[in-house]
Amino acid sequence: MTERIGYIGLGLMGKPIARNLMKAGFPLVVHNRSRGAVNELVAEGAAEAHSPREVAEASDIVFTNLPDSPDVEKVVLGEDGVLAGSRAGMIFVDNSTIKPATARQIAAALEKKGVMALDAPVSGGDIGAIAGTLAIMVGGPRAAFDRVQPVFAAMGKTIVHVGESGAGQVAKACNQIMVAAQMTAMAELLILARKTGVDPRRVIDAIQGGAAQCWTLDNKPVRLFDGNRAPGFKAYMMHKDLGIVMDTARTYGIPIPSTAINMQMYEAMLQRGLREQDNSAVVAVIEALAGVDLLDDE
Numbered sequence: 286m287t288e289r290i291g292y293i294g295l296g297l298m299g300k301p302i303a304r305n306l307m308k309a310g311f312p313l314v315v316h317n318r319s320r321g322a323v324n325e326l327v328a329e330g331a332a333e334a335h336s337p338r339e340v341a342e343a344s345d346i347v348f349t350n351l352p353d354s355p356d357v358e359k360v361v362l363g364e365d366g367v368l369a370g371s372r373a374g375m376i377f378v379d380n381s382t383i384k385p386a387t388a389r390q391i392a393a394a395l396e397k398k399g400v401m402a403l404d405a406p407v408s409g410g411d412i413g414a415i416a417g418t419l420a421i422m423v424g425g426p427r428a429a430f431d432r433v434q435p436v437f438a439a440m441g442k443t444i445v446h447v448g449e450s451g452a453g454q455v456a457k458a459c460n461q462i463m464v465a466a467q468m469t470a471m472a473e474l475l476i477l478a479r480k481t482g483v484d485p486r487r488v489i490d491a492i493q494g495g496a497a498q499c500w501t502l503d504n505k506p507v508r509l510f511d512g513n514r515a516p517g518f519k520a521y522m523m524h525k526d527l528g529i530v531m532d533t534a535r536t537y538g539i540p541i542p543s544t545a546i547n548m549q550m551y552e553a554m555l556q557r558g559l560r561e562q563d564n565s566a567v568v569a570v571i572e573a574l575a576g577v578d579l580l581d582d583e
Contacts, residue, residue: 287310287311287312288311288345288346288432288435288436289311289312289314289343289344289345289346290306290311290312290313290314290344290345290346290347290348290436291313291314291315291316291334291340291341291343291344291346291347291348292306292313292314292315292316292340292347292348292349292350293315293316293317293337293340293347293348293349293350293351293360293367294317294348294349294350294351294360294380294381295315295317295322295323295326295350296317296322296350296352297411297414297516297517297518297519298350298380298407298410298411298414299317299322299350299380300322300325300326301411301414301415302348302350302380302407302414302419302440303315303326303331304326304329305414305417305439305440306436306439306440307326307329307330307331308439309436309438309439311436311439312332313326313330313331313332314331314332314333314334314339314340314343314344315327315331315332315333315334315340316333316334316335316336316337316339316340336365336370337349337360337361337363337365337366337367337369337370338365338366338367338369338370339370340367340370341367341368341369341370341371341372341375342370344375345374345375345376346375346376346377346378346432346433346436347367347371347375347376347377347378348378348379348380349361349367349377349378349379349380349381350379350380350381351379351381352381352522352525353381353383353525354383354384354387354529356381357379357381357383357387357391358387358390358391361377361391361394361395362391362394367395368394368395368398368400371395371398371400372398372399372400373398373399373400374399374400375399375400376400376401376402376403376429376432376433377391377395377400377401377402377403378402378403378405378433378436379391379402379403379404379405379406380405380406380407380421381406382406382454382457382461382522382525382526382529383404383406383454383529384454384529384532384533385404385424385451385452385454385455385458385533386451386536388402388404388424388450388451388453388454389450389451392404392425392450392451393450401425401426401428401429402425402429402450403423403424403425403426403429403430403433403453404423404424404425404450404451404452404453404454405421405422405423405424405425405433405437405453406421406422406453406454406456406457406460407419407420407421407422407440407441408420408422408457408460408464409441410504410517410518411516411517411518412504412517413441414440417439417440417441417442418441418442419440419441419442419443420441420442420443420444420445420460421437421440421441421443421444421445422445422447422452422453422456422457422460423437423444423445423446423447423452423453424446424447424448424449424450424451424452424453424454424455424456425449425450425452425453426449426450427446430446454529455533457526458526458529458530458533461523461526461527461529461530462530462541462544464501464523464564465523465527465544465547465548465550465551465564466543466544466547467499467500467501467502468501468505468523468547468564468565468567469546469547469550469567471501471502471505471506471565471568472550472565472567472568472570472571473571474488474492475488475489475506475509475568475571475579476568476571476572476575476577476579479577479578479579479581479582480575480577485506485510485579486506486510489502489506501565505563505565508563508565509565509566509568509579510579510580512580514562514563514565514566514569515562515563516561516562516563516564517563517564517565518563518564519560519561519562519563519564520551520554520555520559520560520561520562520563520564520566520567521555521560521561522564523551523564524548524551524552524554524555524560527544527547527548527551528548530544530548531544531545531548550567550570551564551567553570554566554567554569554570557569557570557573
C-alpha cells in the first residue's frame with residue numbers, strides 16, 4: 286500500500302521536495318503558514334490541511350521542514366500539533382536543521398504515542414531540492430529508516446542512516462562546518478583574483494579540476510558572475526545553522542576556531558542587511574573589506 290505523506294513547511298526547500306513526492310506518486314497533504322505555496326501544490330494535486338494536527342490525522346508519514354528548533358517544537362508538540370493528531374504506527378520525519386538535543390526531545394515525546402521519529406536534515410540547496418538530488422542524513426530507528434527509504438529516494442540521491450536519534454542533526458552540523466568554510470574561502474579567492482587584476486572566471490576554470498574542486502566551486506561562481514545573489518540557501522539560515530554548530534561544540538568542549546570566524550562573516554552579512562541573500566553572497570563582506578567589487582572591470 287502506498288504511504289500517505291504529509292508535508293509541513295513549504296519554503297525554499299520544502300515546496301520543491303513536496304512537489305517531487307507528488308511526482309513520485311505519493312498521496313500528499315500539505316500545510317504552511319503562508320497560502321501561496323499551499324495553493325500551488327493543491328492546484329497540482331495535493332490535499333490541504335489547516336493545521337499540523339490535521340496533517341498527522343491524514344498521513345502515515347509526516348514531514349516537517351521549518352526554520353529553527355522552536356518552530357519544530359511548536360508544530361510537533363504545541364496545541365493542534367503533530368503529536369495531537371498522531372497515532373501508533375505513524376512515522377515523523379524532520380527535514381529541518383535543528384539542535385540534536387531538540388531532535389531527541391521530540392523523538393522521546395512521540396515515542397510515548399508509538400510514533401517513530403527520524404531527524405533527516407538535507408543538504409544541496411534549492412538546486413538539489415528541485416532536482417531531487419539532495420543529501421539526506423538520518424538519525425533514528427533503523428526500522429523507520431527502512432520504511433521511509435522509498436520516500437527519501439524521491440527527494441535525494443545520497444541517503445545515509447547515520448545512527449540513533451539526533452545523529453542526523455550532528456551530521457548536518459558537520460556538513461555546515463564544511464559549507465561555511467567553502468563559501469568564505471571562495472569569497473576570499475574570488476576577490477584576491479579580482480583585486481590583483483586576474484580574471485576570477487579563469488581562476489575558477491584553472492583550479493576547479495584540481496585539489497580545490499568542491500560543490501561550491503562547481504555551482505556558485507557562475508551565479509555570482511551573473512550578478513545573481515538570490516538565495517538557494519539564505520544567509521540568515523546559514524548563520525542560524527552555525528549557531529547550532531557552535532552550541533553543540535560548546536556542549537561537548539570541542540574547539541572549532543575557524544567555524545567561529547566564519548560565523549562572524551555571516552554575522553557581518555546580517556549587519557549589512559543581506560540576510561535574505563544567498564550564503565555565497567558572503568563575498569560582499571570581503572568586497573567591502575578589500576574595497577573592490579567582484580564584477581568591477583566588466
